[in-house]
Amino acid sequence: MSEDRNKPMDRPAGDAAEKPAEEAGAMAAERPAETAGTEPAKAASSAEGRAALAAPDRAARDAARAERLAARAAAKAAAGGTQGADGGGQAGEAAEAPAKEPSPNQPKLDRLVAILREQIGEDAVADAYINELDRHTPTVVVNRDRWHDVAVLLRDHPELKLHYLRNLSGVDYETHMEVVYHLFNLQNKQTYCFKVRTDREQAEVPSVADVWPAANWNEREAWDLLGIRFTGHPNLKRIMLPDDWVGHPLRKDYVPVDPEV
Amino acid sequence: MTVRTEELVLNVGPQHPSTHGVLRLILHLDGEVITRAEPVIGYLHRGTEKLAESLNYTQIIPYTDRMDYVSAMTNNYVLCHTVETAMGIQVPERAEYIRVICMELQRIASHLVWWGTFLLDLGALSPFLYAFKDRETILDFFNELTGARMTYNYMRVGGVKWDVPDGWIEKLKDFVQYMKKRVNEYEALVSGNEIFLHRVRGIGVIDAKTALEYGLSGPALRSAGIKWDLRRDEPYSIYDRFDFDIPVGKNGDCLDRYQIRIEEIRQSLRILEQALAQFPPDGDIMGKVPRVIRPPEGELYVRIESPRGEIGCHLVSKGKQEPYRLKFRRPSFWNLQILPKLLVGQPMSNLIAILGAVDIILGEVDG
Numbered sequence: 366m367s368e369d370r371n372k373p374m375d376r377p378a379g380d381a382a383e384k385p386a387e388e389a390g391a392m393a394a395e396r397p398a399e400t401a402g403t404e405p406a407k408a409a410s411s412a413e414g415r416a417a418l419a420a421p422d423r424a425a426r427d428a429a430r431a432e433r434l435a436a437r438a439a440a441k442a443a444a445g446g447t448q449g450a451d452g453g454g455q456a457g458e459a460a461e462a463p464a465k466e467p468s469p470n471q472p473k474l475d476r477l478v479a480i481l482r483e484q485i486g487e488d489a490v491a492d493a494y495i496n497e498l499d500r501h502t503p504t505v506v507v508n509r510d511r512w513h514d515v516a517v518l519l520r521d522h523p524e525l526k527l528h529y530l531r532n533l534s535g536v537d538y539e540t541h542m543e544v545v546y547h548l549f550n551l552q553n554k555q556t557y558c559f560k561v562r563t564d565r566e567q568a569e570v571p572s573v574a575d576v577w578p579a580a581n582w583n584e585r586e587a588w589d590l591l592g593i594r595f596t597g598h599p600n601l602k603r604i605m606l607p608d609d610w611v612g613h614p615l616r617k618d619y620v621p622v623d624p625e626v
Numbered sequence: 627m628t629v630r631t632e633e634l635v636l637n638v639g640p641q642h643p644s645t646h647g648v649l650r651l652i653l654h655l656d657g658e659v660i661t662r663a664e665p666v667i668g669y670l671h672r673g674t675e676k677l678a679e680s681l682n683y684t685q686i687i688p689y690t691d692r693m694d695y696v697s698a699m700t701n702n703y704v705l706c707h708t709v710e711t712a713m714g715i716q717v718p719e720r721a722e723y724i725r726v727i728c729m730e731l732q733r734i735a736s737h738l739v740w741w742g743t744f745l746l747d748l749g750a751l752s753p754f755l756y757a758f759k760d761r762e763t764i765l766d767f768f769n770e771l772t773g774a775r776m777t778y779n780y781m782r783v784g785g786v787k788w789d790v791p792d793g794w795i796e797k798l799k800d801f802v803q804y805m806k807k808r809v810n811e812y813e814a815l816v817s818g819n820e821i822f823l824h825r826v827r828g829i830g831v832i833d834a835k836t837a838l839e840y841g842l843s844g845p846a847l848r849s850a851g852i853k854w855d856l857r858r859d860e861p862y863s864i865y866d867r868f869d870f871d872i873p874v875g876k877n878g879d880c881l882d883r884y885q886i887r888i889e890e891i892r893q894s895l896r897i898l899e900q901a902l903a904q905f906p907p908d909g910d911i912m913g914k915v916p917r918v919i920r921p922p923e924g925e926l927y928v929r930i931e932s933p934r935g936e937i938g939c940h941l942v943s944k945g946k947q948e949p950y951r952l953k954f955r956r957p958s959f960w961n962l963q964i965l966p967k968l969l970v971g972q973p974m975s976n977l978i979a980i981l982g983a984v985d986i987i988l989g990e991v992d993g
Binding site for chain 1: 925940993
């Protein structure tokens, strides 16, 4: 397994090394020293190696991507490192770590977290960050026990007015289960992402079908395919698979009862 | 003498011509009036999301064809667009134009299927023949371009698979002009028909608040008077270069949904006209894409406007060739959810009009 993981890591660096040499022709001839210089760097970090090797426009893009990745890793490390500590410090650190201009949505995220802390309680927010890959969506990990209260607040708060549930998906992270909600304010056209994490064996998340009726079938789908039990759901039964189906197929460790099927 | 009455439970489907696939409805009837309705779905569930977890991104594209099989182009696009967004891939201009042309052509074809079958459900046979004749012309265009009538497997991460054949653009320009006249003919044929209006006016009313609560999108949301179209409000591809209107309804009834779709055909023709006029004479159809497609670790939710509403793709990538989790937000599934609410209190005869106006594709409902 670890070999499998290593192989693809090296390959794109190799690709990038060959391609610009073919494409850029003269340019490659001008920059042999640079190309040679980055060979050892490839081993250290394939992302950096790629950035230096590629043609200029590609280099800029790759560098931006590498930076983004590094920033995310740093933010993650910061969040992970201070898990027990005060959440406010976490958000601050995550924003400072990359040492570049903060996301345009950072004030929105800060305001959202402040509202949640003030109205629901300090324990409402487990983590908060900007998902730069996804149009800088403000993302908040909500404490599972407070999720229903938070949901009602999100819908009714005059500043937030998140009336529209855009998407609901469940994800099996093998260590835990996560339900991802994308909520949307039609007036200021801002999408927010909320996540609720739960234990894998005892996967339970409060249902929000009474807050957004759209969640009803989606929660049933998540129950059916991932085995996440939504407590308080009016009619939590399978929706896609037959009622007598055994197991929840989208779980990573799912094994069909009858392999012939 | 008193007449004994009791509730009648009526099973509709899953095999029933007006359910457009395999939708089953359990209806509780008090005489002619529906007191409770429970849709039963999943008959067409193929586990697309599960299958996707063991396939690489290019291999998933044909599976998206089979979700909303009446609008395969937009499904292709949402997956490719998601991966391109995650990897920061630039799509060449020519490819973007081809994609927009395909998606708008697809929207017209999809609305034609809806228009024909909706009226067929209401008892009018001839519109179906008109609609399918013109739709077939569009499918011929697609056939020439991609080699398939319905499941195209045409778009790729970074561009499209095939360039347009010689003369295709010119032929399409003629078709757009022809189609513009045909839409007027459609309207003359049906829109003012008294019987038709009686079947749809004031039926299946959705107000704006309910539409939002139920997460409706597309024509169903716009019929409730909410002007929300991702092509304009969260522009993707090159939609910001075109001039087009977003039709919205006033009453939120079946008639509004009908008129919105007819108007959307006109608007799509407008976009097509502009796109064909601006179409770059040459250029690449594939961007610079790594040989192995491996989006960086992270997650994103990308959405576009399909003929049925917001089709979204929630991708969780672990930096591998296969997605860790790929969830499709399928507009038919979301829009169908409001059906029980719309049916309660309605006479049985309105069932078909209300269900038809929602415009569902069961392949997409069931995923």
